Amino acid sequence: xxxxxxxxxxxxxxxxxxxxxxxxxxxxxxxxxxxxxxxxxxxxxxxxxxxxxxxxxxxxxxxxxxxxxxxxxxxxxxxxxxxxxxxxxxxxxxxxxxxxxxxxxxxxxxxxxxxxxxxxxxxxxxxxxxxxxxxxxxxxxxxxxxxxxxxxxxxxxxxxxxxxxxxxxxxxxxxxxxxxxxxxxxxxxxxxxxxxxxxxxxxxxxxxxxxxxxxxxxxxxxxxxxxxxxxxxxxxxxxxxxxxxxxxxxxxxxxxxxxxxxx
Amino acid sequence: xxxxxxxxxxxxxxxxxxxxxxxxxxxxxxxxxxxxxxxxxxxxxxxxxxxxxxxxxxxxxxxxxxxxxxxxxxxxxxxxxxxxxxxxxxxxxxxxxxxxxxxxxxxxxxxxxxxxxxxxxxxxxxxxxxxxxxxxxxxxxxxxxxxxxxxxxxxxxxxxxxxxxxxxxxxxxxxxxxxxxxxxxxxxxxxxxxxxxxxxxxxxxxxxxxxxxxxxxxxxxxxxxxxxxxxxxxxxxxxxxxxxxxxxxxxxxxxxxxxxxxxxxxxxxxxxxxxxxxxxxxxxxxxxxxxxxxxxxxxxxxxxxxxxxxxxxxxxxxxxxxxxxxxxxxxxxxxxxxxxxxxxxxxxxxxxxx
Numbered sequence: 001x002x003x004x005x006x007x008x009x010x011x012x013x014x015x016x017x018x019x020x021x022x023x024x025x026x027x028x029x030x031x032x033x034x035x036x037x038x039x040x041x042x043x044x045x046x047x048x049x050x051x052x053x054x055x056x057x058x059x060x061x062x063x064x065x066x067x068x069x070x071x072x073x074x075x076x077x078x079x080x081x082x083x084x085x086x087x088x089x090x091x092x093x094x095x096x097x098x099x100x101x102x103x104x105x106x107x108x109x110x111x112x113x114x115x116x117x118x119x120x121x122x123x124x125x126x127x128x129x130x131x132x133x134x135x136x137x138x139x140x141x142x143x144x145x146x147x148x149x150x151x152x153x154x155x156x157x158x159x160x161x162x163x164x165x166x167x168x169x170x171x172x173x174x175x176x177x178x179x180x181x182x183x184x185x186x187x188x189x190x191x192x193x194x195x196x197x198x199x200x201x202x203x204x205x206x207x208x209x210x211x212x213x214x215x216x217x218x219x220x221x222x223x224x225x226x227x228x229x230x231x232x233x234x235x236x237x238x239x240x241x242x243x244x245x246x247x248x249x250x251x252x253x254x255x256x257x258x259x260x261x262x263x
Numbered sequence: 264x265x266x267x268x269x270x271x272x273x274x275x276x277x278x279x280x281x282x283x284x285x286x287x288x289x290x291x292x293x294x295x296x297x298x299x300x301x302x303x304x305x306x307x308x309x310x311x312x313x314x315x316x317x318x319x320x321x322x323x324x325x326x327x328x329x330x331x332x333x334x335x336x337x338x339x340x341x342x343x344x345x346x347x348x349x350x351x352x353x354x355x356x357x358x359x360x361x362x363x364x365x366x367x368x369x370x371x372x373x374x375x376x377x378x379x380x381x382x383x384x385x386x387x388x389x390x391x392x393x394x395x396x397x398x399x400x401x402x403x404x405x406x407x408x409x410x411x412x413x414x415x416x417x418x419x420x421x422x423x424x425x426x427x428x429x430x431x432x433x434x435x436x437x438x439x440x441x442x443x444x445x446x447x448x449x450x451x452x453x454x455x456x457x458x459x460x461x462x463x464x465x466x467x468x469x470x471x472x473x474x475x476x477x478x479x480x481x482x483x484x485x486x487x488x489x490x491x492x493x494x495x496x497x498x499x500x501x502x503x504x505x506x507x508x509x510x511x512x513x514x515x516x517x518x519x520x521x522x523x524x525x526x527x528x529x530x531x532x533x534x535x536x537x538x539x540x541x542x543x544x545x546x547x548x549x550x551x552x553x554x555x556x557x558x559x560x561x562x563x564x565x566x567x568x569x570x571x572x573x574x575x576x577x578x579x580x581x582x583x584x585x586x587x588x589x590x591x592x593x594x595x596x597x598x599x600x601x602x603x604x605x606x607x608x609x610x611x612x613x614x615x616x617x
Contacts, residue, residue: 160345163312166332167339168359169408174333178358182349 026240033237041234050219051239055246057131057215058199061138062192065146070188073150074180078159088151091144102140103208110136110209133209138199145198149191153184186254193250200243264288264444265309265412270318272308279305279468281318286412286461288323289442291435293455293476296465297491302448303342305465306414309446310339323411338405338443342417344397346389352400353385359408375403378437395426406443415447419454431457432533452480452492456538456617464488475499476538495586496541498522502531502616520616524582528558528611538617545613546587548577549606550597559609561585568599579605 004012041047075081076088094102109116110127117127127133157180165175181188203217211218216239224232265286272279279301286292296302307313309320311332320328327335346355353372360368376382379399384392392400398418405413418434419427435458438445448465449455455462456476463473466487472479479488480497500522518531520539529539552560563581570576575594577587587607599605 158345160312160341161347163307163310163332164339164341164345164404165347165358166312167310167335167337168404169333169362171331171333179347183347 077154099204103205137205142198145194153187293459338410344401
């Protein structure tokens with residue numbers, strides 16, 4: 001093997017500092033807590049239902065994001081839309097604004113007395129203080145992950161492959177599903193995973209829209225501010241373990257298949 | 264049949280300008296043009312994946328100008344083949360047969376695979392196939408749904424020379440067998456001569472000339488064409504094996520090429536109607552014959568002498584006109600002028616047969 005250069009040494013050292021900084025709190029949380037606490041947390045009904053709520057709401061947000069976001073990603077990749085740069089910038093905005101602000105902004109549209117809230121109340125959907133509020137808060141802050149991943153994935157598919165499919169008798173939609181989607185599924189899947197994971201980790205916007213029923217992040221904050229660190233730790237530990245393991249599993253699947261194809 | 268009348272199409276700064284083109288049923292038409300002349304764009308407009316801003320496109324007595332690609336029944340093959348990487352060879356070929364019952368589709372895949380000699384590859388993936396294999400598969404995929412016309416975008420140019428010659432012959436014999444109306448675009452004039460029933464030349468988005476290959480090559484009607492084609496001695500004729508046949512390596516053999524009154528010894532790889540090209544600098548000019556290894560000795564009369572310092576371009580009638588290029592000094596020492604009798608010597612291996 002080549003002898004590492006001075007650049008390699010300096011950069012490794014700098015990089016290692018940051019990796020340690022990211023790793024230390026997580027490790028401390030995982031290893032520093034007695035196993036009993038985790039058991040307590042997982043048998044605590046309130047913790048369990050909060051985690052279940054986080055997972056299912058994140059799932060719904062991701063599903064809605066996929067149905068509406070993948071087509072948008074395709075258009076951004078393939079067509080020269082009017083105001084394309086504006087749309088691309090807009091998609092990224094929720095990532096940069098403080099999330100309580102996002103929550104307040106959503107409230108101004110989906111609150112009971114505002115346009116969106118009134119419109120959807122006809123279909124029996126209310127957002128503030130309800131589960132759909134959690135879902136739209138998650139959707140708002142995390143959909144950019146999926147849209148961007150889909151756009152980048154479709155950009156990597158040669159449009160001429162779809163042209164060939166068209167000459168072989170497929171309509172535009174047929175070419176999309178038989179060529180563009182299968183060739184960018186890895187981007188779509190990892191985009192969906194990122195969106196789902198980001199949705200689970202959301203706190204600020206959800207806090208504004210729906211404090212109760214509590215999702216896991218709100219429950220942890222609630223316990224921390226009411227009872228202190230000792231009581232916040234077990235549900236925090238449970239949430240971290242659960243979401244990390246699902247995240248790792250899905251990541252593992254998409255990477256493994258990807259490598260299988262490249263080999 | 265393909266008919267384009269007054270077709271224009273703009274993409275970015277580049278435009279196809281009022282293209283008129285008619286390709287007869289069962290014809291193999293080659294469109295020759297340099298890189299960037301608009302060849303691929305023209306094919307894409309005919310296939311319908313790019314729009315035409317004006318004009319009409321007819322295929323087999325149907326106006327397809329406003330039809331989407333999937334309704335045009337065209338076989339299209341790109342230069343880089345663009346096989347679907349996620350599918351096996353079999354599924355690639357079956358891709359256009361999705362509306363057929365599965366059993367029929369399978370039978371058709373087998374049939375086309377047999378035709379193109381790729382049966383052993385059917386259950387393999389695309390990754391790791393050679394260029395020649397990919398070319399055959401792409402061709403099979405395009406032919407499987409029995410298209411009304413076949414559009415080939417530089418089908419041979421991504422291959423190495425050995426395979427290219429082989430596949431060129433196969434394209435020709437495949438065409439003899441299937442007689443699908445074909446439009447083939449290329450920048451390679453050897454390829455054009457070897458395959459074309461008829462030929463067109465495209466330059467900067469316009470079709471500048473169409474005709475029989477020898478017409479186009481011998482009478483290029485613009486300075487661009489003459490420069491681009493760059494062949495001055497092109498003869499259409501017939502090649503027949505010498506008796507007794509003397510084999511060279513790689514399937515080549517000694518043969519006699521006949522074009523009207525002219526008879527030349529050549530090295531050929533095929534018999535029958537062919538084109539022969541001779542570069543002007545390959546022709547030796549002398550006052551009388553001298554002993555040499557060259558097999559072709561022709562007597563003729565100088566028709567014209569044109570000075571292109573430091574060279575002289577000589578047209579000599581030997582039954583047909585041949586152009587030779589010699590130095591000004593040689594020309595002076597031979598006292599060449601119109602009407603002078605000269606001897607021409609050409610090595611059999613200097614005559615290129617297509």
